[in-house]
Amino acid sequence: MLTVENKVIYSTLAELVDPQHTAVVVVDMQNDFCKPEGAFDRLGIDLTMYVPMIPRLERLLADARAAGVLIIYIKMTVLPGRRSESPAQLRFNMRLHLPSHPTSEPLLYTVEGTPGQEIIPELAPEAGDLIVQKYRSSGFWGTNLDLLLRSNAVETVVMTGCTTEGCVESTARDALFNDYYVVLPEDCVASDDPRQHEASLFLMRHRFDVATSDDILAIWQGVDKKTKRS
Template identity: 60%
Template sequence: MIAIGRKTVFTELSELVDPRHTALVLVDMQRDFIDPDGAFGQLGIDLSMYDVSRPRTAELLTAARESEVLVVHIQNTALPERMSDSPAQLRFNMRMHEGATADGSPLLYTVPGTRGHEFAYEFLPKPGELVVRKYRSSGFWGTNLDLVLRSNGIETVVVAGCTTEGCIESTARDAMFNDYYVVIAEDCVGSDDSAQHDASMLLMRHRFDLATGSEIDNVWKTSEKERVGEHE
């Protein structure tokens, strides 16, 4: 850490992701996005990046639970009949998924009560883990995420999930705007567009701290050993 004026700034990964003040914010690991039989998979959208990021993200979730890190599951949600989508949001969705439908209409996915809205099996929340429903790209916009993080003394959010250039980057930016340290779990994020993923990662590398899931887990394990040693 370094001192800047009257402020102390975390600079080392061990400081940033100390489990005592860190939350794992797991974004949109839902069937419609990452399962082959979900809304995106049925349209033939390329989900191959998740073959790599998905198991690593599951490992990071397990590590967070073992180290008693606060876990928050962000659940993308769209109300039936597009009741949660303004005209501007619909146009945004049309641009985002241009060419995905024959008539150019925006995709409709992650509707409550559908299988696609559910979390994929390895990301099902456990009792006591918070689920935050969001209706826009950012996990902070119009939700209680900031309230929960502040109420639990969180200073750092580790962001993982999908999609990199969309909800990951949006959530990371809003976390920083709300004065949280942000660490992107770089091998635990994915997209259905490798070019956009790469562009987003390049941008985020110059704004946030990036670390692999294993690097983050190693800090958590070391912190756990130190806590155990203090009580022996």
């Protein structure tokens, strides 16, 4: 740890991801984004990067639960009839996959109550996990995520999910702006565009602590069961 003006700062990965004050935030790992026959797959969007990432994230979540780390799922949500989407948001959706997948109308995905909105089966929430519905890119915007984190004495968020350059980075930035430490396991985030994925990781390495899932798991697997979060 470091001390600056009487303020204690976590300075090692082990300090940052201590299960006593850490939560894993799983962003948008939903059928419409990640699975064959989902909305993105039907558009011909490349989901190759998700194939190796999903098992790594599955393992991270299993070890997080074993260490007593809080897990919070974020679900992108569109209300039926697009009641949650403003004209500006609809315009944003039309630009999401330019120029590779031009569209004359906004993409429609993760509609509330549809199978496409659900978390993929491999990463299904378990008892004790929390779920937050969001309506914009950031998991903090217009949600109760900050309330849940503070109510559970969380200081560090381990950011995972998709897409790296979109909702993951947006949520990570807002986490910092809300005074949380941010740790990004770079092999537990994914995108349908490798160039944007790498560009986002390049930026986030200069702002947050970027590690691998193995780095984090090595710490959690050594946690004394007597001291883990109950």
